[in-house]
Amino acid sequence: MSKYVLDASALLALLNNEAGSQPVKEILPESVIGAVNLCETVTKLTSRGMSVDDARTSIGLITLEIIPFxxxxxxxxxxxxxxxxxxxxxxxxxxxxxxxxxxxxTVVTAEKLWSKLKLDVSLEVIRENAPTLPDSETQSGSSPRN
Structure with missing residues (x-):
């Protein structure tokens, strides 16, 4: 059973060997990604000039269960x-x-902004230098995140 859900930003960090890719590598065997976030990943790769076949090959090299939406x-x-x-x-x-x-x-992302969310979900942000909003811009929610 999985322990982690990858956001597109986390998968892209891994595929592009960007900052934050090491923690993603370490949890990959226990991770899944949603079909919508797979779509976002393919969109980003192809918009940067990669063919869809090359994107499929790159992503296919990673053992990652894709969860339907x-x-x-x-x-x-x-x-x-x-x-x-x-x-x-x-x-x-x-x-x-x-x-x-x-x-x-646990949701794994490079989006530091998500740490401002007040949701009942565990988050792991893989990049400390990602942009965020000041505390005055935070959203109030029903329960704190884990």
Whole structure:
């Protein structure tokens, strides 16, 4: 069973050998990614000039279970807008957070901004120098993150 849900930013850090890739390598055997975040990863790779076949090959070299985005996750991600809107969290990001909440897994991201969220989900931010908002911009939620 998985312990971690990867955000697209975490998978991209690994694929591009960027800052924060080492912690992702270490947890990879216990990680999954949602289909929406896989789509975001492919989008970023192809927008940078990689062919979709090369993107498929690069991602395919990693043993990573891909979790479909189903009806329940759609409702969870949609409902997260209430707690994430002030921070501008995207649909793809909410899909990742919803998957982490549903599976009770730690969500791994390079998005330091997510540490400002007040959700009942465990987060691990892989880059300390990622941009964030001042405390006055934080979103209040129903419960603190783990």
């Amino acid at each position: 189903d009806t329940e996750l759609a409702y969870k991600a949609g409902a997260l807008i209430v707690d994430t809107k002030k921070l501008g969290v995207s649909l793809g990001d909410r899909a990742c957070l919803a998957l982490g909440l549903a599976r009770k897994n």
